[in-house]
Amino acid sequence: MRIILLLFTLITGSVAHAQLACSTQGQNRQGGVITPFISTGTPAADAVVNGGSGAGTASRYMGDGKGVITIPVVFHILYNNAGQNLDESLIRQQLVVLNTAFRKKNADTANIPEAFKSVAADCEIEFKLAVADPLRRSTNGIVRKYTSIKNWLDDDKMKFAASGGSDAWDATRYLNIWVCNLALSSGYSSFPGDAAAKDGIVLRTGLVGSKVLVHETGHWLGLKHLWGDTYCGDDQVDDTPKQSTFTPGCPTGVRPSCGGGAPGDMYMNYMDFTSDACLLMFTQGQKARMWSNFVTSGKRAGIIDSKGLTPAANDEIPLPGEENPQKPEEPVTAALKLYPNPAINRLTVDVGADDRWLGKTISIYNTNGEQVLRSIINGKQQAIDITRLLPGLYFVAGKQENGEQIRVKFIKN
Structure with a gap:
């Protein structure tokens, strides 16, 4: 099936907003090995899908108290040039598209055929940018990282800093979305139960703002393609x-x-490949299968207890004079690492794959904004003597x- 999809992509040329070319299959990925599609796997979850007593188990999780499950989202923006470093406004626009679809608030639901209107669902699931990261630090829910990789394949390498990508946040508490220059598809997703380090959605940079993310999020919540990824197959939704x-x-x-x-x-279902303009609905059965992930024993039950949407107790401390240290036109280079942290006598600055910093000057500031040390980066791992700094x-x-900036905190012991 994947070969067919890749050929379809190549034949039709570059993927536009009008047509999906998803490379997710009705199977999940474990360590690069394709394994059978994960069903809900527990009696309680299956009861929700089938309308049984388990539905009560899920319904007691109301997210924000309005009968809605709200999922904290982090976008990992991987860019090789300035044009790929997307503005925050576009990310927020994408969330509007996502929420409108999952809440059945798009005006074109009037175009749903009469035969299907009775099963069209408000999924009562919403998505918001995280305001706190896994370490309880304040965030805008967007990680920006320069990468030397110009084109990415559907091989999960963008999910690891070691291969030029960005490491996932705790997948039991956040929806991770990697945005990068995919070469062969519009996007793909993990399924509930996939390895935590690879759990999330990958989206082609040029398709941010489209309904492609709606389709992939359906996969992330356990939905298969309507045809079950085989001729006249079963998507396990009645x-x-x-x-x-x-459907092209x-x-x-x-x-x-x-x-x-x-x-x-x-x-017209979001789990088909129809053009954006004709994708209109999820069904009640699909809603039940997605909600089944949030029962006590469900694969995404941890989202209910996530602190990602609870403001952090202490905001990150910006450098003096910088009111918005993460604004898009001055991105932080996430690849830079400091170690050890805390440090005693020596601090190593590691610029990773971003060798554009070689030969550049970096400075060390105290919390009063005073420059206390300067050093030129002469290698990818630059050692700095901090013996004379006070704790x-x-x-x-x-x-x-x-x-473009680098800006990282450390503690001197």
């Missing part, structure tokens, strides 16, 4: 009619397949000609 395969373009009318008649294929909190900071 109220989605069987269909032979994906933006069709109209009744399109029966797999020997069925009216009402035909549900090609306390300090900042390592530097800036390139294009405005």
Whole structure:
């Protein structure tokens, strides 16, 4: 199936907002090995899907108290050039698209065929940028990292700093979304139960703001493609009619397949490949399967207890005079590392794969904004003698000609 999808992508050229080319299969990835699709796996979760007593177990988790589960999100923006370092406003626009779809608030739901309107669902799931990271530090929910990698494959390498990507935040508490220059597909997702370090969604940079993320988030919450990734396959949801395969373009009318008649294929469902303009709905059955992840024994139950949307007790301390240290035009280079931290006599600055910092000057500031040390980065691991510094909190900071910054805190013992 993957070969077919890749050929489809190559034939149609670059992927535009109008057509999805998802490389997620109705299977999950474990250590690079394709294993069978994960069902809910517990009696309580299956009861939710089937409308049984387990539904009560899930319904007591109301997220924000309004019958809605709210999921904290972190975007990992991997950029090789300035154009890929997306503005925060575009990220927030993408969340509007995501929430509108999952809450059935898009105006074009009026276009859902009459035969399917009764099963169209407000999924009562919402997504918000995290305001606290796993270490309870204040954040805007966006990690920005320069990478020397120009093109990425669907191999999960963007999920690890060691291979030029960005490490996942705690996948039991956050939805991780990696945005990067995917070469062969529009995006792909893990499934509930996948390895934590790889758990999340990958999205092509140029498709941020489209409905591709809606489709991939459906996968992240346990939904398969409508055709079950095989001819007339089973997506394990009762109220989605069987269909032979994906639907290209933006069709109209009744399109029966797999020997069925009216009402035909549900090609306007977010889990098909139909063009953005014709993707309109999730079903009640799909909603139940997504909610089944949040029961006590569900694969995403930890999201309910996440502190990612609870403001941190103490905000990150910015450098003096910098009111917004993470604004897009002055991004922090996430690749830079300091060790040991805390340090005693010697501090090592590691610029990782970002060799553009070689030859640049970095400074160390105290909390009063006074510069106490300067050093030129002569190697990818630059050692700095900090013997004469008094114990306390300090900042390592530097800036390139294009405005890009490095800024990391450390403690001197």
